[in-house]
Amino acid sequence: MATATTPSDRRGVLKLLAGFLGAGMAALATVPVVGSVLTPLLRKTPSAGGFIDVLAEKELVADVPHRVELSSTQIDAWNTSTAVLGAAWVLKKKDGSLTALSTVCPHSGCSISQKTKDTYGCPCHASTFSLDGTATEGPSPRPMDPLTVQVKDGRVLVKHARFRIGTKEREEI
Ligand code: FES
Missing domain, CATH: 2.102.10.10 (Rieske [2Fe-2S] iron-sulphur domain)
Incomplete structure (x- = not known):
């Protein structure tokens, strides 16, 4: 037996999807910031003995x-x-x-x-x-x-x- 979805159920699912989408976009937006902060730590330091x-x-x-x-x-x-x-x-x-x-x-x-x-x-x-x-x-x-x-x-x-x-x-x- 199929269950019918109500408009409030669909709104809940849409809110959940919108929440995930927003969180994903926020995470993507932080990539350049995190990268610019960490890049100096990853640089090689020239050796004084070289x-x-x-x-x-x-x-x-x-x-x-x-x-x-x-x-x-x-x-x-x-x-x-x-x-x-x-x-x-x-x-x-x-x-x-x-x-x-x-x-x-x-x-x-x-x-x-x-x-x-x-x-x-x-x-x-x-x-x-x-x-x-x-x-x-x-x-x-x-x-x-x-x-x-x-x-x-x-x-x-x-x-x-x-x-x-x-x-x-x-x-x-
Ligand atoms: S330091 Fe004495 S000759 Fe050079």
């Missing part, structure tokens, strides 16, 4: 040292900050190969600058280095510290590293 893009290879001239800053951009949830980690002397040789040397003096940590066309010099205690980093004068206990360098898609990438100062043996810290 390679740092320092300049275009075409900017380098053979046998002319180029000082570059090594900085890292950190994305921490909603904040982006850039920290300077150090600096390097990048040198392109005539054969096209690249070297990178830390500017931190192995003696006491002062910043090494270019002294002449063919030498680097430390202003603190007058250590002198050749362009390949060899210590030639002064109290530096070892050559300048090499950094890993590579070229990718025409960009020069240098890997930042820190070394113990004041020691004859090179030790990364």
